[in-house]
Amino acid sequence: xxxxxxxxxxxxxxxxxxxxxxxxxxxxxxxxxxxxxxxxxxxxxxxxxxxxxxxxxxxxxxxxxxxxxxxxxxxxxxxxxxxxxxxxxxxxxxxxxxxxxxxxxxxxxxxxxxxxxxxxxxxxxxxxxxxxxxxxxxxxxxxxxxxxxxxxxxxxxxxxxxxxxxxxxxxxxxxxxxxxxxxxxxxxxxxxxxxxxxxxxxxxxxxxxxxxxxxxxxxxxxxxxxxxxxxxxxxxxxxxxxxxxxxxxxxxxxxxxxxxxxxxx
DNA sequence: ATGCCTGCGGTTCGCAGA
Numbered sequence: 001x002x003x004x005x006x007x008x009x010x011x012x013x014x015x016x017x018x019x020x021x022x023x024x025x026x027x028x029x030x031x032x033x034x035x036x037x038x039x040x041x042x043x044x045x046x047x048x049x050x051x052x053x054x055x056x057x058x059x060x061x062x063x064x065x066x067x068x069x070x071x072x073x074x075x076x077x078x079x080x081x082x083x084x085x086x087x088x089x090x091x092x093x094x095x096x097x098x099x100x101x102x103x104x105x106x107x108x109x110x111x112x113x114x115x116x117x118x119x120x121x122x123x124x125x126x127x128x129x130x131x132x133x134x135x136x137x138x139x140x141x142x143x144x145x146x147x148x149x150x151x152x153x154x155x156x157x158x159x160x161x162x163x164x165x166x167x168x169x170x171x172x173x174x175x176x177x178x179x180x181x182x183x184x185x186x187x188x189x190x191x192x193x194x195x196x197x198x199x200x201x202x203x204x205x206x207x208x209x210x211x212x213x214x215x216x217x218x219x220x221x222x223x224x225x226x227x228x229x230x231x232x233x234x235x236x237x238x239x240x241x242x243x244x245x246x247x248x249x250x251x252x253x254x255x256x257x258x259x260x261x262x263x264x265x
Numbered sequence: 266a267t268g269c270c271t272g273c274g275g276t277t278c279g280c281a282g283a
Binding site: 009010012013034036060061062117118119157171174175176209211212213214215216223225252255 | 268271272273281
């Protein structure tokens with residue numbers, strides 16, 4: 001089965017691209033981030049007509065995550081345990097959605113993750129990012145005790161390694177690449193998770209995001225920040241990881257492209 | 266050194282993103 005993740009940067013602006021991707025690539029599961037709408041505004045009818053079930057955790061204007069799946073979506077959980085950290089206005093941020101997807105050989109647990117950006121680093125936004133990462137790690141530790149196929153997929157807003165940026169020097173003071181960020185990402189992976197792309201390739205130049213500004217796409221000035229982290233039971237079944245680069249060349253693209261894994265289940 | 270773009274809310278600008 002194919003499980004994909006995509007920061008779509010507004011599902012309303014990108015509905016055409018979304019339906020085309022579902023039709024042409026036909027992933028079994030698609031985790032979306034930055035849908036930027038409330039639950040009621042998600043284009044559920046169009047996505048269901050394309051053959052997908054939908055689980056949404058949205059909010060007004062910002063953030064928002066969803067899980068689309070051809071098979072039934074069960075045991076849906078909105079937010080990290082204990083509710084998400086409140087922002088300065090006291091509202092919860094819709095950044096984590098988890099569910100179980102049935103397969104012929106058992107269930108796969110999937111999470112759609114939109115990890116906080118954290119910039120600028122000398123502000124509470126960075127503290128929020130680091131604490132969110134610690135809460136995610138604590139939750140992942142609990143999920144791993146289930147010893148089931150698990151895919152933690154999403155926009156982590158983390159550049160794990162210098163080879164994951166075309167120009168690492170411009171990110172050295174950025175919340176996506178600062179040592180505390182990378183250390184916490186490493187701590188998450190070190191629980192026993194596998195970075196699916198790195199299990200398939202050691203190469204540089206494999207990016208999932210290109211900024212809209214300054215011709216980043218045309219210069220291939222990209223970074224790899226969208227990741228699928230696999231439990232041992234999922235990693236054992238990993239066949240392939242794909243970065244769907246061509247979507248960045250479309251008219252009115254998202255600044256991120258989908259990344260997918262093929263699992264032998 | 267700064268802004269470069271894009272989406273959103275709400276109004277022609279500010280905020281957020283990365």
